[in-house]
Amino acid sequence: MQLLRKKCLFYQKKEFVRSLSVTVIIFSTPFIVYELYFLCNENGCKFSLMYILESFFQNEPLFDPFAFIVYFLWWILLISAWVFLPGYFKQGNILDNGARLTYKINGFRTLIFVLSICTIGFYLKGVDFLEFVWSHYLGLITSSLIFSIALSCYTYACSFLSNRCLSKAGNTGNYIYDFYMGRELNPRIGLFDIKEFVELRPGIILWVVLNLSFAAHQYIHLEGQITNSMVLVCLFQIWYCVDSLWNEELVLTTMDITTEGFGYMLCFGSITWVPFIYSFQARYLAFHPVYLSNFAVIGIILLQCLGFWIFRGANSQKDAFRKNPEASSVRHLTYITTEKGNKLITSGWWGRSRHINYFGDWLMAWAWCLPTGFENPITYFYVVYFAVYSPSFVLL
Structure with a gap:
């Protein structure tokens, strides 16, 4: 009996630590994204506790209605590209329940499609076309955060429907932990696999667009010049994004697809964290050129x-x-x-x-x-x- 009590106490402590850990992550990660925006801008980069606290009380609104509409249309564009652009279908690995899902592979074509739109916009409007992203950057962060939270809640709620393949890591009975890890393994709407789509499209392709926008801002700021440091950062990161989308089918054998559920961790990470954190170096160079x-x-x-x-x-x-x-x-x-x-x-x-x-x-x-x-x-x-x-x- 004493041993059983010790095991129960250990289990309770473990569950408490799990809940506390993921709660801290859920609330701190959006804060980090916002703070990198406020701490580093055209006025310089400051890192002090007082400045961090003051930054959230600035007059600049976090929510931008126009940016939200544009971000909503961004998703419509990407989903439409998934539906209508040609691609090929690839089977994934056999899952724990014996199922073997099929995925539509056209991420690279989607990137080319988006870059074609950017090229047309650049031809018609010049570098000012890409300046929109810079001007509404904070609003886009908030919009992506709203989408990631809404999608996390949607997939978590749907995981309680019948005939759902659940992730072992996200089906512990600890509601907070399961919400974070993802309770359902592969949430789908017909053939549309939400997890595979989110993993490679909204965030990674937006990362490319953000970098192009930052390069355009530096070009305007330096009156027609782009530094070699900006060229390197944009080249390396866009290369990384292109490689990810060119090798889209390789993601089908990764733990993200085969093992981990689709929860807040993957949703927020792919939609908000990847584009707005990973592009930080290019954004810094946009207002702080380095030769x-x-x-x-x-x-x-x-x-x-x-x-x-x-x-x-x-x-x-x-x-x-x-x-x-x-x-x-x-x-x-x-x-x-x-x-x-x-x-x-x-x-x-x-x-x-x-x-x-x-x-x-x-x-x-x-x-x-x-x-x-x-x-x-x-x-x-x-x-x-x-x-x-x-x-x-x-x-x-």
Whole structure:
């Protein structure tokens, strides 16, 4: 009986810690997005507790009705592109319930479609066309936050309907934790897979548009010039986005699709965090131009290439192994089988490190931050965040 009481007490403490942890994350992450906007602007970058508190009492409204309408139309545009643009259908991995879902792959075509619209707008209106994003940036943050919360609530409510495939990680009975992790594994409306769509389209493609807008603002600010630092950041990050969409089908074998539910974590992360946090370096350079030496440019390019080589090589190897361990390109790899029956590669890229893909990603993070110089440490937020978040988020 005493042992049973201890186990119950331990379980209660664990559930409390879980609830407290995700509650802090749910409320703190939007705050971070807003604060990076307020702390770093044309007036400089300040980092003090007093300035943080004062920033939320400024006269600038968080909600912008016009930005909300535009952001709503942005979603309509992307969903319409998913429906009407040509693509091909790809089957994902077999899920725990034995189902094997089919996904429409046309993310790269959607990106080309959006960039074509931007090109036409640029041709008709010049750089002022892209200045809209800069002028309504705060309103777009709020709009994306509203969408991410609304979609999280919708998918959580729908997970209680019958015949839903639930995620093990998000079906604990702890309401707050399940809302954060995602209770339903693959929420769908017909063939439209909400999780796969959100993972690769609204945030990643908006990230590209934001960077183009920041480059346009710098072009106007510097009266027809763009610094080499801005070119590097935009080139590297757009390259990353293009690669993600070009290799869209590779995401079908990742844990995001096969294991994790679709909750606040993936919803807010994909819709709000990715575009508005990951584009921070380009936004900083838009109002704080940095000129790099040729030596620095070459060094940063080499770092980016090294990081991408590791990142893409490791992820491609893992994807090929998960699809068919007996394929000629991966059958030489050694592996161990976990208690759950999963096969973990122990050679090749994955013999060098347990999370070698994160290391490549982290090197690229440095290549994105170094062009901002060393005047303000806040521009290295992404490097620190990635180093802390990547290995630890699975512990919650």
